[in-house]
Amino acid sequence: MKASTWGVRPPQLADVESLAAIATAVSASSRQTASTPITTSQISQTVQQTNGRFWTITQAEQPIGFANLLPIPGLPHLFELVGGIEPPFQRQGAGSFLWQHIKEAVAETVISTGSMQAVHQISHTVSDLNSPAAYFLQQHNFTLAHEEWTMVLDSYPTTSPPPADCLLQKIDRETAVRTLPALYQRCFAHTPWFQPYTPDEISSSWQANDSLYYLMENNVPIGFIWLHFSKNGQTEIEPIGIVPEKQGMGYGRFLLTTTLNKLPAKRRQTITLGVWRNNHKAIHLYQTVGFRHVSSSTILTFTVPPT
Structure with a gap:
């Protein structure tokens, strides 16, 4: 042609x-x-x-x-x-x-x-x-x-005990729009996968049945997990994060296992999350909790030449 x-x-x-x-x-x-x-x-x-x-x-x-x-x-x-x-x-x-x-x-x-x-x-x-x-x-x-990687939860984990006096707090949309950008930056600004959210982006991404939890220690948020629910019973975790100074101490495991065990049966049919292949610490955590790798995808990029 x-x-x-x-x-x-x-x-x-x-x-x-x-x-x-x-x-x-x-x-x-x-x-x-x-x-x-x-x-x-x-x-x-x-x-x-x-x-x-x-x-x-x-x-x-x-x-x-x-x-x-x-x-x-x-x-x-x-x-x-x-x-x-x-x-x-x-x-x-x-x-x-x-x-x-x-x-x-x-x-x-x-x-x-x-x-x-x-x-x-x-x-x-x-x-x-x-x-x-x-x-x-x-x-x-x-x-x-x-x-x-896309990972799927095979079996439900038992809830891990908190490493310190901390608790989960459910966050509404209005609070998320106001506070999540700063918490997200604290969790990921040091990583290659840092993709900051603006308040407008959080507002537009939020679906009516989403659930967002903050992990609180001494009334200060140190981590979060955002759950998205589809009509067919699938639950997607995207994103989840812990501030750097609290990583490797059990906070992420407590956040993940506690949140998963809060889900009603109708939300447990399929639970997925995505993770960069070279994020070895996160992959290790997810595997020990019960997630397994089911598929991979590769991101290709084109850089626009300067004019």
């Missing part, structure tokens, strides 16, 4: 159904299994979240693929690349054509808006470095950033 037959434009209202079908097909193709259909409302929501960083590639004015850049909370210059080309049009150069347009659009944004709004890095997560998506991205100068 010749590049002259393709065009790239912003999404249009009439595209939504086509884009939802393309997103579903791309997801199924990458997994080589049936995929939960992507809805038109999900596409519409994504368009709003991208703040103009959404591109549709067309052939004869009909969408055949798309790409968008989603902001990553706490990392204002790093964006997640999402999208793909409809399977019948893959491996014909359409992906490269679309990517070239995105690079040019990003470069123009850097020049017109200045560094405060600029896209400095673009990331994409792959489950297999030998996948077509990973190969495509590496051919276009994406490099390996880090590997993440």
Whole structure:
């Protein structure tokens, strides 16, 4: 297929159904299994979240693929690349054509808006470095950033005794918006996986049925755990942290085991968490509590050249 037959434009209202079908097909193709259909409302929501960083590639004015850049909370210059080309049009150069347009659009944004709004890095997560998506991205100068594990709880642990006089305190949304950014920074500012939250990001990330607990010692928070519950009974822990001066002393184990044992039966069907592969201390804790590694993903990044 010749590049002259393709065009790239912003999404249009009439595209939504086509884009939802393309997103579903791309997801199924990458997994080589049936995929939960992507809805038109999900596409519409994504368009709003991208703040103009959404591109549709067309052939004869009909969408055949798309790409968008989603902001990553706490990392204002790093964006997640999402999208793909409809399977019948893959491996014909359409992906490269679309990517070239995105690079040019990003470069123009850097020049017109200045560094405060600029896209400095673009990331994409792959489950297999030998996948077509990973190969495509590496051919276009994406490099390996880090590997993440997904872990699942196999058996419920007994509650560990507290290492000192401390207790869990459930935190509401309003309090979280006001106080979690500082606590998160205390826990993670010294780590490579530091991804600070702003009050606005906490507010927008908070779902109605979320649970957040602070670990309190002498009325001072020294750690936290944030639980997200899905309708199918799955519970995700993201994030969990202990301030550095209290690490390696049993506080994290107490926080994790006590919180897990507070969960009602309907929240215990599947409990997952994510962790960087090189976060050895955290992995050791999770394994001793009863979590096991079930899958890995690799984050690839592209650094936007300076203009």
